[in-house]
Structure formats: structure tokens, C-alpha cells
Amino acid sequence: MNHPVQPVQNEGLDASALRQQLEHNHVAAFGWALSCCRGQGTDAEDVLQNAYFKILTGKAQFAGRAEFKTWLFAVIRKTAIDAHRRVLFRRAWLLMFALRREPDEPFEPSGAGANDRQSMQELFQRALAGLPPRQREVLHLVFYQQMSVQQAADVMSVSVGSARQHYERAKRRLHVQLSASPVFHESGLARSKTRPAV
Amino acid sequence: MNQDSPDRKLAQLFERQRDEDRRTAPFFTPVQSAAASSARRARGRPSAVRLALAASVVGAAILGIQRGIPYARDRANESVATAEAMISWQSPTDWLLVNYADPALASVTVTGAAWSDALISPAKATSNLEL
Numbered sequence: 001m002n003h004p005v006q007p008v009q010n011e012g013l014d015a016s017a018l019r020q021q022l023e024h025n026h027v028a029a030f031g032w033a034l035s036c037c038r039g040q041g042t043d044a045e046d047v048l049q050n051a052y053f054k055i056l057t058g059k060a061q062f063a064g065r066a067e068f069k070t071w072l073f074a075v076i077r078k079t080a081i082d083a084h085r086r087v088l089f090r091r092a093w094l095l096m097f098a099l100r101r102e103p104d105e106p107f108e109p110s111g112a113g114a115n116d117r118q119s120m121q122e123l124f125q126r127a128l129a130g131l132p133p134r135q136r137e138v139l140h141l142v143f144y145q146q147m148s149v150q151q152a153a154d155v156m157s158v159s160v161g162s163a164r165q166h167y168e169r170a171k172r173r174l175h176v177q178l179s180a181s182p183v184f185h186e187s188g189l190a191r192s193k194t195r196p197a198v
Numbered sequence: 199m200n201q202d203s204p205d206r207k208l209a210q211l212f213e214r215q216r217d218e219d220r221r222t223a224p225f226f227t228p229v230q231s232a233a234a235s236s237a238r239r240a241r242g243r244p245s246a247v248r249l250a251l252a253a254s255v256v257g258a259a260i261l262g263i264q265r266g267i268p269y270a271r272d273r274a275n276e277s278v279a280t281a282e283a284m285i286s287w288q289s290p291t292d293w294l295l296v297n298y299a300d301p302a303l304a305s306v307t308v309t310g311a312a313w314s315d316a317l318i319s320p321a322k323a324t325s326n327l328e329l
Contacts, residue, residue, distance in 0.1 A: 019230070026226040031219045045224055052233035057240060121218070124211045143212035174202060 003193045013062060021068045022052060026063040030147055032073050036080035038129050043083065052081045066154050073145075073155040077137070127177040136172030139165055 013021065020030075030048055037043035051072070053093040060075045062068060128136055134156065141152035153163035178184040244252075 004280060022230065023226045027220055027223050027227070030223040031216060034219055045229065049222075049229050049233045049236070052230055053236050053240075056233055056237040083312075121211065121214055125215070139208070140212070141211050143214055171208070173205070174208070 012129065018055070018062075022055070022072070025069050025072055029072055029076055031144060033076050033080065035078055035136065035144070037083075040126060041171075047076060047080045047083055050083070051076045054079065067151070070147075070151050070154045073141070074157065076162070078154060089197045114184065123178065123181050123183050127174055130177060131170055131173060134158070135173065138166045139170045139174065142167060 005104050029051075030044060033044035033048045033051070034041065037047055051060070054075060055062075055072075060078075062071050065071075066074075090106070113115050118177055129141070137156055138149070141147045141155055142149060147155070150160050152167070153160045156163060158166075
């Protein structure tokens with residue numbers, strides 16, 4: 001039987017409170033890890049596990065300056081960036097030996113049996129994956145995690161103004177990408193224009 | 199967040215995405231316990247930074263030794279050459295120190311012989327007698 005690891009003391013949080021907070025935010029954290037890993041489930045699990053590892057070993061310590069969720073998301077983001085960097089390095093290394101990565105498949109809506117909702121969701125995922133990382137992140141944090149732009153800026157370690165710009169550009173860009181598909185027009189999203197964020 | 203139509207639609211799309219992700223999300227306990235066991239293993243293991251530091255120290259030592267051995271060998275050869283040169287060295291003014299009285303003083307004077315006899319070699323002395 002494994003004994004639980006005593007986490008390094010975090011600001012105002014003992015071991016059980018820390019575990020409780022992690023468990024409470026686990027599903028949302030997985031969603032965020034998925035977003036940081038461009039929807040790759042296994043990568044997201046690894047990133048999440050590594051982030052928990054950092055927290056349990058005290059490499060990442062909660063100083064209490066932000067909300068726990070904001071801090072946790074920042075740790076996950078940093079972990080995902082590190083993991084992505086390692087992958088890039090490995091890929092560059094492999095390229096030196098003339099191994100080429102297969103190009104991404106172009107988007108084609110699901111076959112005749114698939115419903116509109118699924119097609120729209122696939123289109124949406126593709127369009128989202130096509131956004132620059134910061135734009136994708138801010139949209140995810142605001143819409144998916146229902147954070148404010150300020151909280152998103154804290155997670156992304158950027159100023160609120162910068163986060164707001166990313167947010168507006170992301171919405172515009174997503175709109176342009178989605179509107180290029182007939183599935184989007186059928187969904188009714190094309191009928192109105194976006195308004196600036198509050 | 200605005201609640202006008204495109205934003206609402208985006209929110210709906212994200213909501214669907216959230217529902218889908220929730221279904222595929224791993225349980226907390228396995229992820230947490232895997233991280234905890236990694237943390238336990240990591241505690242007994244030197245960190246990557248320490249390993250890198252140790253490797254660099256060992257590397258520097260090997261490099262130092264590799265470069266140092268030929269240098270030390272050269273230095274030793276130089277020392278031997280210097281010692282040999284010192285041993286075989288002769289002062290250019292050595293001839294000034296030659297004392298011609300030394301051979302005469304090196305033997306006991308024979309009664310009846312002149313002190314200068316010692317300066318004449320025995321062969322020369324014999325030939326003189328023959329004459």
C-alpha cells in the first residue's frame with residue numbers, strides 16, 4: 001500500500017486542502033490541459049500528471065496571490081509549454097535524420113450518417129486548433145472555463161489589455177474561419193456580428 | 199462575456215466541448231496517485247540539475263587531465279634537458295683556474311731529484327738519458 005506523499009507546504013493550504021482543491025478543479029484542469037495540448041488526450045493526461053507532480057514536490061508553490069484555479073491553470077500552461085518544447089526539440093532532432101512528419105489531414109465533415117451537431121463541433125475544433133496559441137487560450141479560458149478576461153490574463157501571464165486584444169482577434173478570426181464552411185451558415189451563427197468584450 | 203448571438207453560439211460550442219471533455223476526463227485518483235508515486239521516486243533521485251552539475255565537473259576533470267598529461271610530460275622532458283645542460287656546462291673562464299703547481303705538489307719530493315723532474319714525463323727523461 002502506498003503512503004500518501006506529504007506535499008510541500010503551500011500558502012494557507014495543508015496537504016488535505018491542497019488535494020481537495022486539486023480534486024475540485026480536476027475536470028476543468030483536464031479541459032484546460034486538453035486545450036493546451038491541442039486536443040490530444042494522452043498528452044493532456046501527461047501534462048496534468050506532471051503539473052500535479054510539480055505541485056506535490058513543491059516545484060510549484062501556491063503563494064496565495066491569485067485564486068487557486070488561476071494558479072493551477074498557470075502551472076498547467078507552463079507544464080504544457082515545456083512538454084511542447086521537448087516535442088519540438090525531439091522532432092527537430094528526428095528531422096535531422098530525414099524523418100518527416102505526415103501533414104495534417106484537411107478537414108472533411110463526417111460522412112452521410114453524421115449529424116449537423118457533430119459536424120459543427122468538428123469544424124469548431126478544427127477552427128479553434130487553427131488559431132494562434134494565445135488566442136486559443138483566451139477563448140478557452142473565457143468561454144469554456146467561464147473566467148473573466150482579467151483571470152485569463154493572469155493565467156496567461158499577460159496584461160489585461162493584451163488578453164483583451166487576443167480575445168477580440170480570436171473571436172474575429174474564429175468567425176472568419178467558421179463562416180467559410182456551409183455547416184456554419186446552417187447553424188445560424190453567421191447572422192449577427194460580434195461585439196467587443198466587457 | 200456578451201450574450202449576443204455569436205458569443206452565445208460560441209459559448210454553446212464551448213459548452214458542448216466541455217461536456218464531451220468531461221466524458222473523456224480521467225478520474226482524479228489515478229492521475230494524482232501516479233503523480234504522487236513519481237514524486238516519491240523523485241525524492242530518492244538526484245535532480246537533473248545536480249546530475250548535470252556532477253557530469254560537468256567530471257567532464258572538466260577529464261578534459262583537464264587529458265590536456266594536463268602532455269603538458270606535464272613536456273615539462274618533465276624540459277627539466278631533464280635543463281639538468282643535462284647544467285651538468286655539462288663549463289665556464290668559459292675555467293682555464294684561468296688551472297694551477298700548474300698542482301702536479302708538483304701532488305707527490306712527495308724524492309731526495310736528489312729536482313722538483314722539475316716531475317714535470318718531465320718518464321719517456322722523455324729516458325730519451326734524454328740516452329742522448
